Amino acid sequence: MQIIDSIESLRDLLVSQSSVALVPTMGNLHEGHLALMSQARQHGKLVVASIFVNPLQFGPSEDFDRYPRTLAEDCNKLQGVADVVFAPSINDMYPQRQTVFVELPEIANELCGASRPGHFRGMATVVLKLLSIVRPQAAFFGKKDYQQLHIIRQMVTQFNLPVRIVGGETVRAADGLALSSRNQYLSEEERQEARRLSCMLREMRLEMLAGDRSVERLQQAATEALASRGWLVDYVSVRDQLTLQAAQPSDRELVILAAATLGKTRLLDNIEVYLPG
Ligand code: PAF
Numbered sequence: 001m002q003i004i005d006s007i008e009s010l011r012d013l014l015v016s017q018s019s020v021a022l023v024p025t026m027g028n029l030h031e032g033h034l035a036l037m038s039q040a041r042q043h044g045k046l047v048v049a050s051i052f053v054n055p056l057q058f059g060p061s062e063d064f065d066r067y068p069r070t071l072a073e074d075c076n077k078l079q080g081v082a083d084v085v086f087a088p089s090i091n092d093m094y095p096q097r098q099t100v101f102v103e104l105p106e107i108a109n110e111l112c113g114a115s116r117p118g119h120f121r122g123m124a125t126v127v128l129k130l131l132s133i134v135r136p137q138a139a140f141f142g143k144k145d146y147q148q149l150h151i152i153r154q155m156v157t158q159f160n161l162p163v164r165i166v167g168g169e170t171v172r173a174a175d176g177l178a179l180s181s182r183n184q185y186l187s188e189e190e191r192q193e194a195r196r197l198s199c200m201l202r203e204m205r206l207e208m209l210a211g212d213r214s215v216e217r218l219q220q221a222a223t224e225a226l227a228s229r230g231w232l233v234d235y236v237s238v239r240d241q242l243t244l245q246a247a248q249p250s251d252r253e254l255v256i257l258a259a260a261t262l263g264k265t266r267l268l269d270n271i272e273v274y275l276p277g
Contacts, residue, residue, distance in 0.1 A: 001075070001078060001079055001080075001082060001083060001084065001085065002083070002084050002085070003075055003084075003085045003087065004084060004085065004086050004087070005086075005087050005088055005089065005092070006088065006092055007088060007092055007093075007133050010048075010084070010086050010133065010134070011133070013084065014046075014048075014134065014135070017045070017046050018045075018137075019044050019045040019046065019137055020044050020045075020046045020047075020048055020134060020135065020136040020137060021040035021041070021043045021044025021046070021047050021048070021136055021137065021138045021139070021140065022040070022044075022048045022049075022050065022130065022131070022134045022136035022138070022139045022140070023036045023037055023040050023047065023048070023049045023050070023082070023139070023140045024050045024052075024126075024127060024130050024139065024141070025049060025050060025051055025052075026051070026052065026053045026054065026067065026181070027051040027052075027053065027068070027069060027070060027071060027074050027087075027181075028067075028068040028069070028070050028074065028181035028184075029070075029073075029074045029077050029078070030171070030179045030180075030181065031171045031179055032142055032144065032168070032170065032171035032178075032179040032180075033049075033142075034077065034081060035168055035169070035171050036140040036141075036142060036168040037049060037078070037081045037082055037140075038081070039140055039166060039168050040082075040138065040140045040166075041081075043137070043138040043140075043164075043166065044136065044137060044138055046083045046084065047081070047082045047083050047084070048082065048083065048084045048085075048086055048134055048136065049078055049081075049082040049084070049085050049086070050085075050086040050087070050088075050130055050134070051071060051074055051085060051086070051087040052086075052087065052088055052093060052126070052130075053067050053069060054093075054122060054123070054126040055090060055094075055122075056094075056098060056118075056121075056122030056123075056125055056126060057118075057119050057120075057122030057123040057126065058119075058122070059116055059117065059118065059119065062116070063182075063185075067181070068181055068184065071087055086133075086134070093126070093129065098125065100125075101121050101122075101124075101125045102121060102124040102125050102128055102155060103121075104120055104121055104124055104151060104154075104155075105151075105154060107147070107150065107151070107154075107244050107245075108120040108121065108124075108147075108151055110244075111147050111235055111237060111239075111244075111257055111259070112147055112234070112259055112268070113147070114234075114235070115234050115259075120147070120148070120151050123148060123151070124151055124152065124155050127139075127152055127155070128155065128159075128161075131156075131161055131163055135162075135163075136163055137162075137163065137164065138163065138164040138165075138166055139152075139163050139164075139165055139166070140166050140167075140168055141165065141166075141167060141168070142167070142168050142170060142171075143167045143168060143169055143170050143270070144170040144178050144179075144180065144268060144269065144270070145268065146244075146255060146257055146270045147244060147257065149165070149167050150244050152165055153165050170269075170270075172198065173195075175195040176195050176198035176199060176202070177191075177194050177195050177197070177198060178197075178198060178267075178268070178269045180267065180268070182265055182266070182267070183265075183267075185263075185264060185265040186262065186263065186265050187263060190262045190263045190265065193229065193230070193262060194262055194265075194267060196226065196229060196231075197226070197231075197258060197260060197267055197269045198269055198271075200222050200225060200226060200236075200258070201256050201258060201269055201270065201271040202271065203222075204218050204222055204236075204238075204256050204271075205256065205271050205273045208238075208254070208273055208275065209273070209275070213249065215238045215246075215247050218238070219236045219237060219238060222236040222258070223235075223236050226260055230262070231260040231261065231262055232260060232261040232262075233258075233259075233260040234258075234259040234260055234261070234266070235257070235258065235259055236256070236257075236258045236260075237256070237257050237258070238254055238255075238256050238257075238273075239254065239255055239256075239257060240253065240254060240255075241253040241254060241255045241272060251275075252274065252275045252276075252277060253272070253273075253274055253275075254272070254273040254274075254275065255270050255271070255272050255273065256270060256271050256273060257269075257270040258270065
């Protein structure tokens with residue numbers, strides 16, 4: 001496995017490669033990332049894992065400074081799993097102040113975008129840069145960040161980028177908590193409570209499958225249940241899987257998305273729901 005920290009060296013290495021699969025990450029890798037690497041292995045002859053904590057996608061009061069940076073451990077985990085680790089510096093990725101951004105559709109201002117202004121613009125901009133640097137045939141993103149995946153798919157489709165975007169299933173701890181680098185911010189007590197988020201999503205899905213289609217009431221009840229246990233709920237929202245627009249009675253392929261903060265840790269999760277025709 002080669003570890004490369006400059007765009008120029010990466011381009012030299014990839015120039016003769018015709019089958020590259022990219023897994024963009026911000027590092028601090030867990031089983032969810034490793035599952036994406038295995039998926040990537042099935043699609044590309046050469047698997048490139050990028051590790052870059054992208055300042056553009058963090059707001060001024062967010063956790064950019066304390067975001068865990070664990071490059072040495074990450075590289076150990078990637079041995080035998082990825083062929084190339086691309087870990088550029090901020091200066092290499094942004095040699096000058098970035099003034100050109102991807103302008104995103106309205107959906108980027110909803111859900112997570114409502115409480116994280118500019119987040120998706122910064123995310124999409126770095127993903128576009130990574131795709132243009134690596135020029136992979138396929139790129140892999142976890143479904144845990146469902147809205148992110150949706151926005152990337154829109155960008156790739158609407159810009160006719162020659163890359164296939166593949167979504168990887170969310171990997172969970174035994175108690176259901178979706179794996180995330182931010183889980184390590186949780187205290188022991190918060191970690192016990194954190195499982196409630198995925199429980200709540202599963203319960204909501206069961207109610208919908210049992211015939212309860214009163215989406216507004218279900219969203220409200222879930223929000224109140226979490227709030228009563230000390231969560232600060234950002235949103236619990238039932239959306240159409242394909243468009244991420246609010247669910248309509250005729251929609252059958254839905255996703256319930258939630259974001260809520262426990263202590264100082266903002267957690268995200270979602271669950272897909274397939275209603276019978
Ligand atoms: O999901 C992430 O880790 C990041 O948002 C991504 C896609 C690597 C862009 O910085």
